[in-house]
Amino acid sequence: MIETNQITKEIIDSAIKVHKKIGPGLLESVYETILMQELRDRQLKVVSQKYISFEYEGHIFKNAFKIDMLVEEAIIVEIKSLEKTLPVHSKQVLTYLKLMNLPVGLLLNFGAVLMKDGIIRVAN
Structure with missing residues (x-):
């Protein structure tokens, strides 16, 4: 299995690439579909x-609940497309991390003007 920091780096790099090419303003489901393909192109196992x-x-x-993405059975990815996360x-x-007993998750807000401002790493 790939190390957690490497997986999160791949996810963040992919999210930045998608955001640069498409920009903000679309539905979360669009970003989820494209990001999932980007991650699979990087040979990562993704379940949405x-x-x-x-x-x-x-x-x-x-x-009981549904997560947007689980990458490499280790990282939760929650996708938003909002002007600002709360x-x-x-x-x-x-x-989600606590209930699933996982160490790290990413909150990705594709609604941010710059993707780097829309990335929040959450640790359990």
């Missing part, structure tokens, strides 16, 4: 719109 089940105090909650968006990614 993945339903997640989790356990809480002995109870299993099947298909603190709740980062908290959402952190909660």
